[in-house]
Amino acid sequence: MNVAFFLIPKKDIIYLKENATMRQALERMEYHSYTAVPLINSAGKYVGTITEGDLLWKLKNTPGLTFQNTEDIFLSEVEQHVQNLPVTIDAQIEDLISRAVVQNFVPVVDDQQIFIGIVRRREIIEYCSKLLLVARNPSDA
Structure with a gap:
């Protein structure tokens, strides 16, 4: 089984461009109740995943930064603490399982x-x- 079977296409999900602001990210994540969102560059390439934690660390570690002026900080300036590694469209289910852990x-x-x-x-x-269910009850397949 390959990745295409499970794929939710880009048009059906929330993602952000790296030139979006922290404020845009915070508002979008709050609105959709997400804790992490894929990040792409202007060419459409995946460049990482921005998380609530990344935004909080940036807020905490930047003197003078408040929610009001997060519109001045681009996501490209926010350090990503977690590396969500991508797979290619021809990857197999085993590749997904190891990353989904x-x-x-x-x-x-x-x-x-x-x-x-x-x-x-x-x-x-x-x-x-x-x-697992099929393995336990082959007659249900």
Whole structure:
């Protein structure tokens, strides 16, 4: 089974460009109740994942930075403390499982590293759960 089966395309998810501001990220994450969002550059390439923790650390460690002036800080200036490694569209389920252990979602890129979507941990767990059920009860398949 390959990644394409689980892919949620870019058009159906929330992501941010690295030239977005901290304030835009905070507001979007709050509105959608997300704790992490994929980050892409102007060419559409995946460049990382911005997390609530990254934003909080930037706020804490930048003298004079308040919520009101987070609109002056670009996401490219915010250090990413977690590296959500992407997979390519031709990756297999095993590649997803190993990443989903430590990531809520797995970013998916094409051969040119262009961001094309994500696979959520939930879909991976549901797939594995179905496999376990079939293994226990082959007659239910």
